[in-house]
Amino acid sequence: MASFLLPAMLTVCVLGGLHARVDVYQAFMRGAKEGLTTLAELLPVLASILMATALLRETGVLAALADAMAPAMRALGLPGECAGVVLLRPFSGSAALGAVKDAMDTLGADSRAARLCCVICGASETVLFTGSLYFGAAGIKKGRYAIPAALAAYLCGVLAAGALVQ
Amino acid sequence: MNGVFCIMLLLGVMAAAATGQADAAQRALLSGGGEAVALCLELAGAYAFFGGMLSVMRESGFTDALAAALRRPLMRLFHFRLGEERALSDISVNIAANMLGMGGAATPAGLSAMRTMADAGVRDGRASPAMILFLAINTSSVQLLPTTMIALRAQAGAANPADIVLPTLLSTAASTVCAVVLCRVCERISARGGGA
Numbered sequence: 001m002a003s004f005l006l007p008a009m010l011t012v013c014v015l016g017g018l019h020a021r022v023d024v025y026q027a028f029m030r031g032a033k034e035g036l037t038t039l040a041e042l043l044p045v046l047a048s049i050l051m052a053t054a055l056l057r058e059t060g061v062l063a064a065l066a067d068a069m070a071p072a073m074r075a076l077g078l079p080g081e082c083a084g085v086v087l088l089r090p091f092s093g094s095a096a097l098g099a100v101k102d103a104m105d106t107l108g109a110d111s112r113a114a115r116l117c118c119v120i121c122g123a124s125e126t127v128l129f130t131g132s133l134y135f136g137a138a139g140i141k142k143g144r145y146a147i148p149a150a151l152a153a154y155l156c157g158v159l160a161a162g163a164l165v166q
Numbered sequence: 167m168n169g170v171f172c173i174m175l176l177l178g179v180m181a182a183a184a185t186g187q188a189d190a191a192q193r194a195l196l197s198g199g200g201e202a203v204a205l206c207l208e209l210a211g212a213y214a215f216f217g218g219m220l221s222v223m224r225e226s227g228f229t230d231a232l233a234a235a236l237r238r239p240l241m242r243l244f245h246f247r248l249g250e251e252r253a254l255s256d257i258s259v260n261i262a263a264n265m266l267g268m269g270g271a272a273t274p275a276g277l278s279a280m281r282t283m284a285d286a287g288v289r290d291g292r293a294s295p296a297m298i299l300f301l302a303i304n305t306s307s308v309q310l311l312p313t314t315m316i317a318l319r320a321q322a323g324a325a326n327p328a329d330i331v332l333p334t335l336l337s338t339a340a341s342t343v344c345a346v347v348l349c350r351v352c353e354r355i356s357a358r359g360g361g362a
Binding site: 005006009010013014016017019020022024027028029030031032033034035036038039040042043046047048049050051052053054055056057058059060061064088091092095097098100101104105109110114115118119120121122123124125126127130131133134135137138139140141142143144145146149150152153154156157158159160161164165 | 174177187195198199223283290305306348
């Protein structure tokens with residue numbers, strides 16, 4: 001069922017482009033270039049973070065952290081293996097991405113914990129990074145209740161994900 | 167992020183020293199980055215596909231149409247102070263681009279919206295309720311299609327990489343609703359308390 005999603009979207013997109021008299025091929029290539037450039041920019045970040053994650057995994061720190069957080073996570077209905085993703089997501093998108101990849105590689109892409117990691121990561125943003133970027137650009141020094149509210153909303157999304165992914 | 171990265175590295179090295187796993191640490195340091203290169207190569211096709219599709223949508227005027235449709239509900243959602251309503255079109259473009267997963271288009275519009283609202287009058291660097299709500303909506307993610315996660319799942323060999331779309335959409339909706347409600351509540355409390 002869900003496999004039809006992308007082909008269907010692509011069809012709508014191509015027909016919409018033809019209807020708007022857009023050169024679909026040229027537009028697609030411009031976008032493909034943009035996508036690949038984004039990926040190239042992501043590479044150094046991913047390389048650094050995956051190296052640090054590998055270090056934490058191989059030395060057993062990640063497992064210890066997950067164990068330590070497991071009771072709290074279980075109380076919220078979440079598997080302990082998701083601790084890394086939940087903790088890293090507000091700080092850095094690529095760090096969370098690395099943790100998601102790690103979870104899928106070690107637990108299997110279709111395990112509940114791995115699917116949950118994907119949902120948590122896909123349904124949220126880098127709260128702290130976005131916050132400092134946006135307020136910094138506008139010269140705001142006192143964000144007042146902005147970051148606490150945003151983090152609470154993130155937690156709410158995580159809990160919803162835990163209830164939705166079974 | 168600097169702090170997080172350094173703590174990760176130092177913690178790993180200390181754990182290796184404490185448990186005598188220097189070999190494991192060295193292996194991880196030398197091969198960890200290689201995983202990233204392999205990952206990027208495997209993700210390249212999916213990124214080209216999503217980038218291309220989004221670009222066709224943008225050039226067909228889909229983003230503009232979505233932004234126009236969002237204007238009216240957003241006007242009702244935000245309690246603008248005088249002058250801040252000039253940021254409305256940038257806010258609409260930012261949210262429309264975020265919904266479609268075009269971070270590159272969303273960020274410049276979002277920053278411009280923040281600056282416009284700041285120009286309307288900021289007293290000693292304090293964010294206004296509209297600015298806070300805008301930030302909270304942005305940080306709660308409103309993306310309709312989690313493209314990166316789908317690509318990552320396809321690369322990891324998931325039976326159906328897109329099976330996370332519906333739960334992701336519902337969970338992001340829950341966090342956005344929660345963000346709006348929390349901002350409203352905090353706004354009211356701080357207004358009653360004379361602006362704490």
